[in-house]
Amino acid sequence: MNTSLLDRLRAELDERGATTGLRRDLVVSGPQGPTVGVGDETLVNLASNDYLGVASDPEVVESAQRALRDMGLGVTAGRVLCGTRAIHGELEAAIAELVGAEDAALYSSCFDANLGVFNALLDGSDAVFSDALNHASLIDGIRLTQAHRRVFAHADVDQLERQLVECVDARHRLIVTDGVFSMDGDVAPLPQLAELAWRYDAALVVDDSHATGVLGATGAGTAEHFGLDGRVDVLTGTLGKALGGGAGGFVAGDRAVVETLRQASRSYIFTNAMAPPLAAAALTAIRIVRERPGLRERLAANTAWLRGALRDLGYEVLPGGHPIIPVMVRGGTRARDVAEALRAEGVLVFALSHPVVPAGEERIRVQVSAAHTADQLELAAAAFGRARDALAAA
Ligand SMILES: *Cc1c(COP(=O)(O)O)cnc(C)c1O
Secondary structure (H helix, E strand, O other), rough: OOHHHHHHHHHHHHHHHOOOOOOHHHOOOOOOOOOEEOOOEEEEEEEOOOOOOOOOOOHHHHHHHHHHHHHHHOOEEEEEOOOOOOHHHHHHHHHHHHOOOOOEEOOHHHHHHHHHHHHHHOOOEEEEEEEEEOOHHHHHHHHOOOOOEEEEEEOOHHHHHHHHOOOOOOOOEEEEEEEEEOOOEEEEEEEHHHHHHHOOOOOEEOOOOOOOOOOOOOOOOOHOOOOOOOOOOEEEEEEEOOOOEEEOOEEEEOOHHHHHHHOOOOOHHEOOOOOOOHHHHHHHHHHHHHOOOOOOOOOOHHHHHHHHHHOOOOOOOHHHHHHHEEEOOOOOOHHHHHHHHHOOOOOOOOEEOOOOOOOOOOOEEEOOOOOOOOOHHHHHHHHHHHHHOOOOOO
């Protein structure tokens, strides 16, 4: 054992433990749903990305079981060897149809998709413009390219335009943004970004992980939400949130983009193909998401109700309509205290504190699902009310 490495790691862990504290995973039991088991308790689950409540849908589970029986668990090979099954192509076609693209390429996760997309499409003669609050996987994926890199302040289209002007000589310009930002639940200023992309001959890349299935009349995502169908050049997303919550990611776009990824994207080529049960589950989830627009109506109604209830209780709720509801509880450990009080009342939420969000921006991130019942949401609101009284008395 190399003691100098271990000594350094131990010292850093001690330091981290004494300051911000070490992350400890919550161990959840039973299936994912509007409630989850934690220890002996059943908690109302306001912390998952299962926005449409399809993760434990019997049809989704049954299709995964059937695929397991018929095709086995894993394929023990990559897509370019003997790992490809018919269901991979079916799922890619279903994703492309859902988001309104010509084609899509599957990845093991959206993290992998974002790691593999930029390097395959760009080289040192290109320039990338990235929103400061973009997901970690976009940041890492952009770092893997030789392209010139610029970061613009969150949603600051004026700064983005100045950067585009400065880089007019680049071969390609790529504007990269999350469709919905996971900390604030805010939607990217896509109309302005699309306008700049058009004016400066740039391509628009959107990571719609929190929007696919959720936003837009048919669940196509952020572009559909704004009536900008066809204006996003490259769309990346996850199967791990609203689309069944198993695992997997994708890149969707024109055939030439997707074919280039199949030829050159390292995280597409040099890894195992998706396990058939996961592909089958996602395929069923996408069918459900398309067949039941009532799920999105239910989600919107649940979101509007809880946002209103929390605001009526006097909480500072960041504006917006997405089921990510940031409830600001600023300062010290107050957000964490409220999250603990809610846990004791049977409601699962997480507090986000520094360094995940800036100091003074501490919050509780509430995530609503179409599967939540009125009783569950009322129970949660009542618990928030008592936590607010305790906070005021402290
Ligand atoms: C969750 C998320 C990812 C990662 O998705 P996985 O499929 O779980 O790897 C990537 N980008 C954004 C914006 C996300 O919210």
